Amino acid sequence: MDSKLRLKEIEIDNFKSFGKKTIVPLLPGFTTISGPNGSGKSNIIDSILFALGLSTSRTMRAERLPDLINNLSGKKEAQVTITFTDDKETEIEVTRRIRIKDANNYSSSYYMDGKGCTLTEVHDRLSKFNVSSHGYNVVMQGDVTSIISMSVNERRKIIDELAGVADFDRKIELAKVELQKVHEAVEKENIIMTELEERRKQLESERNEALKYAKLKDELRELERHCLAARIHKTEGELNGFKEENASLRQKRTDAIIRQGQLNDEIDQDKQEIIRIDEEIQKITSENQ
Numbered sequence: 001m002d003s004k005l006r007l008k009e010i011e012i013d014n015f016k017s018f019g020k021k022t023i024v025p026l027l028p029g030f031t032t033i034s035g036p037n038g039s040g041k042s043n044i045i046d047s048i049l050f051a052l053g054l055s056t057s058r059t060m061r062a063e064r065l066p067d068l069i070n071n072l073s074g075k076k077e078a079q080v081t082i083t084f085t086d087d088k089e090t091e092i093e094v095t096r097r098i099r100i101k102d103a104n105n106y107s108s109s110y111y112m113d114g115k116g117c118t119l120t121e122v123h124d125r126l127s128k129f130n131v132s133s134h135g136y137n138v139v140m141q142g143d144v145t146s147i148i149s150m151s152v153n154e155r156r157k158i159i160d161e162l163a164g165v166a167d168f169d170r171k172i173e174l175a176k177v178e179l180q181k182v183h184e185a186v187e188k189e190n191i192i193m194t195e196l197e198e199r200r201k202q203l204e205s206e207r208n209e210a211l212k213y214a215k216l217k218d219e220l221r222e223l224e225r226h227c228l229a230a231r232i233h234k235t236e237g238e239l240n241g242f243k244e245e246n247a248s249l250r251q252k253r254t255d256a257i258i259r260q261g262q263l264n265d266e267i268d269q270d271k272q273e274i275i276r277i278d279e280e281i282q283k284i285t286s287e288n289q
Contacts, residue, residue, distance in 0.1 A: 004087060005129040007048075011081040015050065016043040019070040051080040051096045052126065053110070053119040065098055066106045076100040084129075094122055 010024040017040045024044060033041050048054070050068060069078040077099040084092040095111040110117050112125060 005084045005092070005126075005131065006086070007082065008085040008091065009083040010044065010047060010051075011079075011083070012044070012047045013079045014070045014073050014075050015047050015078040015080050016040075016068055016070060018043065018047075019073045047080045048082060051082045051094055052131070053096065053122060065108060066100050069098065069100065086129075092125070094126075 006028065007026050009026060011021065012018040012024065013021040033044060035041050046068075069076065077097060079095060079097040081093060081095040084094075086092075093111075093113050095114075097109045097111070098106060099109075100106045110119055110122055112122055
């Protein structure tokens with residue numbers, strides 16, 4: 001947690017009974033503002049509530065926020081600046097300005113260290129110093145009686161609030177809620193991761209089956225290729241054998257035709273010889289008669 005804050009100065013301009021810019025210094029050790037009724041003591045407290053956004057207009061005894069603007073000055077805006085300082089003399093300046101635009105419209109703006117911001121940003125910054133809108137940093141006069149009549153446990157809650165213990169308790173509860181959300185998110189993620197792991201295993205199994213199928217298919221194709229090559233080789237061998245046998249038969253046929261021609265020639269020669277011999281026999285026979 002950051003160092004402790006101390007309210008150093010309040011600058012009030014045209015807010016409620018403060019028609020002129022008024023600076024209220026709060027020196028170290030300051031404890032009390034005293035003065036007669038109607039002197040503006042309560043309005044100083046209201047200015048703190050207004051600047052820090054710690055209360056509604058009704059709590060500050062006004063029907064609407066524009067009613068907080070001093071109606072005697074003629075100006076249509078009011079502004080309160082609260083200056084805090086820590087033990088290192090580092091200052092934090094918070095300003096709230098309300099401005100009337102027309103009869104029915106007004107604007108309310110917050111500034112922190114001179115820069116425009118939101119009320120949430122103001123509360124977030126001040127909550128680090130245990131200044132919060134739901135705490136007891138400001139106790140109104142009417143609240144004192146109710147605090148006195150509270151039970152011991154209720155007053156203990158206020159003490160815890162002022163000491164910052166309640167803020168720690170709230171943070172612990174928020175942390176528990178956040179931790180539970182984290183546990184639920186982790187459990188959900190674990191379920192999703194388990195499902196994804198099962199799906200991964202399934203896909204991996206399907207992938208392995210597909211690879212196995214593809215491998216077997218490749219092996220089958222290779223086997224078919226080898227079988228086809230063997231059949232082609234065998235067929236080519238048989239064809240070559242048939243070609244050689246056919247060539248041999250053709251050669252034998254050719255040789256047979258040639259031999260047939262030779263035999264025919266020999267037969268013709270033998271026939272001629274027989275005719276010649278017959279003629280000689282006839283000739284001899286004729287001469288002997």
